Amino acid sequence: MKKILLTITTIGLLFSCNSKQEVSLIVKNATIYTVNKNFETAQSFAVKDGKFIAVGSNEEIQEKYSANNIVDANNKAVFPGFIDGHCHFYRLGLQQQKVDVTGTKSYDEVLQKLVDFQKEKNVNFITGRGWDQNDWEIKEFPTKNKLDSIFPDTPVAITRVDGHAMLVNQKALEISNISANATVEGGEFIKENGKLTGVLIDNAMDFIKVPAPTKSQQIQGLLDAEKINFDYGLTTVVDAGLDQPVIELIDSLQNSNTLKIRMYAMVSATQKNLDYYTKKGIIKTNRLNVRSFKVYGDGALGSRGAAMKKPYTDRDNHFGALIYPPERYKEIAEQIAASDYQMNTHAIGDSTNYLILKTYQDVLKNKTDRRWRIEHAQIVDAPDFDLFKNVVPSVQPTHATSDMYWAEDRVGKERIKGGYAFKKLLNTYGKVALGTDYPVENVNPFLTFYAAVARKDLNNYPENGYQMENALTREETLKGMTIWNAYANFEENEKGSIEPGKFADFILLDQDIMKITVNDVPKTKVLATYINGEKVK
Incomplete structure (x- = not known):
């Protein structure tokens, strides 16, 4: 009798095992933040054919599924893969091959980095990025005099951290045929006593003839940027401003499985690109989505290029400048509105935000679910917030904590109340897309999370947070880094949550950013990054 019972039990167990569905991956014993509609947590999920097929408790998944690849999370936190809602992925990659002067505390330190770089690389044209005079003891734009003495025969062009100003030497001016009589609309050649200082603002930078990267440099740059992003748990990036050849290179690398990161591409809104892509239509693969244009409304607040309704508080009779005349923005908007593409406009100053929001309103009459975006929405006049009711605010929390030391000097006590107003924008539209704007800021998304919630720098300043009425909750911030970013990209049905x-894009962290002390969030490390259920970090 015992033998019969044993046989029946064995058959039952075999039948039970055989009835389980075979999947490619199971994750168990995790604290999974699904970021679904009810913001539920789970313990386990199963992946097949690159997608989540079931999410639930350990028992529920174990009962129904089996896999050769089982990841025991050991009670660690699991999140949907992070999405950077506004960055410059391609530019970050190229930057790895140039001189990096980010974080320098003086102009002399910048110069020393240039000297050290040239000793090592010995290039024909020195390029780089990252200086910020607001971080120096003397908070004024540098001049080219010292550059000319150190590099009399080698052209130098180094871009300010925000990408809206450039310092060049005389050799770079000469080979670009720029004289002291040069003028430009939508920018400025800064001069002193009628002579060029070497600092160029916005459209003036386009006159500098910087050598284009080779194809091998482009590919290496993209791969370098991908590794950096995977290390930080970013599985989708929104690259704000790409041209057709780079988009096609990215597509080819993704199709060959050389480049695995997903990308939402904002096409640079040159007339050539507008004509080509509005005629071609949306381009969509599992890894690439080309359906938006990046338009520049104005410059940056740090270089006083942002267009303001009233003069800058710290520069008499200076208003900043639009990149194009107002009528040009309407022309661009009308062409995009006649297509299926999205219009995403860089708007920093309150004047630019108002102009672009009104342009959107006028052009999009009777058009629904277009999800046009304002990128940065940095300084908004109080009456203009209501104009965001049908416009997605795409903001970068670390801009607030980087700029808070000097932003009020630029715009004064009253206007700064409408600055970096993430909560007010969220309450108006119902969602916010969160990004970094890297390499303007650090790639690290945990700094984004920290800046949005704590509104402090890494030295715990200010002690009670910066304009805390506009801080976001942890849940809002996580949504802004995942599902709301997916929504802003028309991708909420395919990514942004674990459902x-x-x-199957997800990450495993060494600590739970939803529970730990907020000051510990920047220390968080990514243990593993997965795309399509494949471990890429």
């Missing part, structure tokens, strides 16, 4: 049917 059946969506791409």
Whole structure:
């Protein structure tokens, strides 16, 4: 009798095992933040064919599924793969091959980095990025005099951290045929006593003839940027401003599985690109989505290029400048509105935000679910917030904590109340897309999370947070880094949360950013990054 019972039990166990569905991956014993509609947590999920097919408790997943690849999370936190809602992925990659002067505390330190770089690389044209005079003891734009003495025969062009100003030497001016009589609309050649200082603002930078990268440099740059992003748990990036050849290179690398990161591409809104892509239509693969244009409304607040309704508080009779005349923005908007593409406009100053928001309102009459975006929305006049009711605010929390030391000097006590107003923008539209704007800021998304919630720098300043009425909750911030970013990209049905049917993009962290002390969030490390259920970090 015992033998019969044993046989029946064995058959039952075999039948039970054989009835389980075979999947490619199971994750168990985790604290999974699904970021679904109810913001539920789970313990386990199963992945098949690159997508989540079931999410639930350990028992529920174990009962129904089996896999050769089982990841025991050991009670660690698991999140949907992070999405950077506004960055410059391609530019970050190229920057790895140039001189990096980010974080320098003086102009002399910048110069020393240039000297050290040239000793090592010995290039024909020195390029780089990252200086910020607001971080120096003397908070004024540098001049080219010292550059000319150190590099009399080698052209130098180094871009300010925000990408809206450039310092060049005389050799770079000469080979670019720029004289002291040069003028430009939508920018400025800064001069002193009628002579060029070497600092160029916005459109003036386009006159500098910087050598184009080779194809091998482009590919290496993209791969370098991908590794950096995977190390930080970023599985989708929104690259704000790409041209057709780079988009096609990215597509080819993704199709060959050389480049695995997902990308939402904002096409640079040159007339050539507008004509080509509005005629071609949306381009969509599992890894690439080309359906938006990046338009520049104005410059940056730090270089006083942002267009303001009233003069800058710290520069008499200076208003900043639009990149194009107002009528040009309407022309661009009308061309995009006649297509299926999205218009995403860089707007920093309150004047630019108002102009672009009104342009959107006029052009999009009777058009629904277009999800046009304002990128940065940095300084908004109080009456103009209501204009965001049908416009997605795409903001970068670390801009607030980087700029808070000097932003009020630029715009004064009253206007700064409408600055970096993430909570007010969220309450108006119902969602916010969160990004970094890297390499203007650090790639690290945990700094984004920290800046949004704590509104402090890494030295715990200010002690009670910066304009805390506009801080976001942890849940709002996580949504802004995942599902709301997916929504802003028209991709909320395929990514941004851990739910059946969506791409299996997820990350495993060494600590739970939803529970730990907020000051510990910047120390968080990514233990593993997965795309399509494949471990890429």
